[in-house]
Amino acid sequence: MEQETKCVQSGYTPGNGEPRVLPISMSTTFKYDSTEDVGDLFDLKKEGFFYTRLSNPTVAAVEAKINDLEGGVGAMMTSSGQAATLIAITNLAQAGDHIISASEVYGGTVNLLAVTLKKFGIETTFADINNERELSAAIKDNTKLIFAETIANPAVTVTDIEKAARVAHEHKIPLLIDNTFATPVICRPFDFGADIVVYSTSKYLDGHAVALGGMIVDGGRFNYAASGKFPGLTEPDESYHGISYTQTFGSAAFITKARVQLMRDLGSAPSPMNAFLLNLGLETLHLRMPAHSENALEVARLLKSSKAVKSVRYPALYGDKSYDLCRKYCKGIGSGVISFELESREKAVKFMDGLRLAAVVVHVADARTCVLHPASSTHRQLTNEQLAAAGITEGTIRLSVGIESKVDIMKDIERGLSNL
Numbered sequence: 001m002e003q004e005t006k007c008v009q010s011g012y013t014p015g016n017g018e019p020r021v022l023p024i025s026m027s028t029t030f031k032y033d034s035t036e037d038v039g040d041l042f043d044l045k046k047e048g049f050f051y052t053r054l055s056n057p058t059v060a061a062v063e064a065k066i067n068d069l070e071g072g073v074g075a076m077m078t079s080s081g082q083a084a085t086l087i088a089i090t091n092l093a094q095a096g097d098h099i100i101s102a103s104e105v106y107g108g109t110v111n112l113l114a115v116t117l118k119k120f121g122i123e124t125t126f127a128d129i130n131n132e133r134e135l136s137a138a139i140k141d142n143t144k145l146i147f148a149e150t151i152a153n154p155a156v157t158v159t160d161i162e163k164a165a166r167v168a169h170e171h172k173i174p175l176l177i178d179n180t181f182a183t184p185v186i187c188r189p190f191d192f193g194a195d196i197v198v199y200s201t202s203k204y205l206d207g208h209a210v211a212l213g214g215m216i217v218d219g220g221r222f223n224y225a226a227s228g229k230f231p232g233l234t235e236p237d238e239s240y241h242g243i244s245y246t247q248t249f250g251s252a253a254f255i256t257k258a259r260v261q262l263m264r265d266l267g268s269a270p271s272p273m274n275a276f277l278l279n280l281g282l283e284t285l286h287l288r289m290p291a292h293s294e295n296a297l298e299v300a301r302l303l304k305s306s307k308a309v310k311s312v313r314y315p316a317l318y319g320d321k322s323y324d325l326c327r328k329y330c331k332g333i334g335s336g337v338i339s340f341e342l343e344s345r346e347k348a349v350k351f352m353d354g355l356r357l358a359a360v361v362v363h364v365a366d367a368r369t370c371v372l373h374p375a376s377s378t379h380r381q382l383t384n385e386q387l388a389a390a391g392i393t394e395g396t397i398r399l400s401v402g403i404e405s406k407v408d409i410m411k412d413i414e415r416g417l418s419n420l
């Protein structure tokens, strides 16, 4: 099936007389006739639902849909994007290990890596992801993965996924990609060599800013056994009757371990209600992404033509430093997010105060146009150095262009600019 059809139909196929629309299985547990049945489920001998922390029919349907859209071997939904990143990384790295992250990533991810994972004993080096030499030089013997965002939040730089995958694979480690801004409608990172994809589904996949969620998708092609660097996946798991995930689950080793070990122990499970809402959002993803992008391109052009604007970053805008990468990896579609710079923090505030349609909210990537000043919100906890590395200045504004009428959005941006 084509991506458009998968957005609408994948993941749930009702049987005769069953609900046409995905039902919400609001139940923590599931009934079985015998203790033997339950035992087999616990031993992973049989597939089925027994406790919603591990899996649930509504959640499983949306996992299957996103897995299908992405072309993976399995997916797991989490309670938030942060939980997806945390579980994906700790499924590969533990205390004493090292990872590499693109320096231009979401502020919450910078905090997770630089502060919290450091306390867990996992060290992160932040590197310029598209600089092959810098990336290679950052790799150490204990490096377990390379992490980057397809379209970085908020710098909107596009990652050269093939190059990053090549560096990772030369060193026998996987490439983990956060595809939140691109979505599978714009880019499928597995097609370019990425090994694992994570999402904050709270953004475009949901699309209406109603339900927090995350997703981990396993591409299934990385050979952990041949790498020899991942005992957690290849050696017996004491907490699971001594099974080896690679031996028992083959290409689905990564995603199985993420669920049966880390979701079991960390418990950041999504609500079935949120899975239902996410599925509803996904049904229009293929219509929304081109609409966001079309509006955003017009706005980016307008901003570029204004003397009050120091610089504009939008990957689908001709002349942008990521323009070629956007064509290669994102079909020339840029999503709704634009990053631009005014001369000062004061100017940024003035511009934002002039807007009436675009609301100032701590969110991006939903149907409504919204605007944010990263230096005083999402990236507030970052030092000036970290801000600079993330491509943010005091005058940077992140604009998330919605799917309202282009005419009204353009009028609003003009109002903001005339306030300067």
Ligand SMILES: *Cc1c(COP(=O)(O)O)cnc(C)c1O
Pocket (backbone or CB within 6 Å): 080, 081, 082, 083, 106, 108, 109, 149, 153, 178, 180, 181, 199, 200, 201, 202, 203, 212, 213, 214
């Ligand atoms: C928002 C976001 C996250 C975090 O997701 P939550 O659902 O808010 O926990 C991670 N990565 C990117 C790129 C994001 O935009």
